[in-house]
Amino acid sequence: MTTHPTRVALITGASRGIGAAVAVELGRRGVQCVLVARTQGGLEETDDAIRAAGGPAATLLPLDLQKKAADIDMLGPSIVARFGRLDILVHAAGALPKLTPVAHIEPRDMDESIAVNMAAAWRLIRTCDPPLRAAEAGRAVMLTDAAAGEPQPYWGLYAAAKAGMEYLVRSWATETAATPLRVNLLDPGPVATRLRGRAFPGQEPGELAAAADVAPAIAALCDPAETRHGALIRAQANTH
Secondary structure (H helix, E strand, O other), X not given: OOOOOOOEEEEEOOOOHHHHHHHHHHHHOOOEEEEEEOOHHHHHHHHHHHHHOOOOOOEEEEOOOOOOHHHHHHHHHHHHHHHOOOOEEEEOOOOOOOOOOHHHOOHHHHHHHHHHHHXXXXXXXXXXXXXXXXXXXXXXXXXXXXXXXXXXXXXXXXXXXXXXXXXXXXHHHHHOOOOOOEEEEEEOOOEOOHHHHHHOOOOOHHHOEOHHHHHHHHHHXXXXXXXXXXXXXXXXXXXX
């Protein structure tokens, strides 16, 4: 596998879970990965896993998408300055502050949900749109959840922000339809992640798909051969 990959990917939520698994899968395919998450240690573990899979060493960017939101704006230009290009964006970061009735949502929890689940996607689109449009085969994949389109008790805090993110991404897709860029949403379904564990603490992780099981489907959407655009893809049957 080449140590000088020609494609560059920015992946959020890359310290664990689906984001980390996607980074490993893309790295294994020779993609140079730029990893974003809050914890340096988690990013280093993902980098180790990428190199163990035969991929190139990743670039690590510890960043809190809520507390340092304005720093997101520099990601696109910084990546282009270092690598000369950006080909792939995978937004896998997500936040589930709590499950609660809508009437009981606290402002701090709403701020976190909006910041990570929706506003971060908006900032990522702003900063990554120019280099992704300039790429020969730019690809963007934003992770969502079936809850965004299926109102259920206690899920409003999380799902409302995801629904807003979906609308932003779908609008972006219509605006880029005449370009080589392909933008899609992917719902991974129930996966054994920390977020899932917070929502369903009694569920056995062994009953769920592993993050590594859904990573190939996400990586496939990043491939230059991918033609879908503006789609919402369900990786597996999703039931809450």
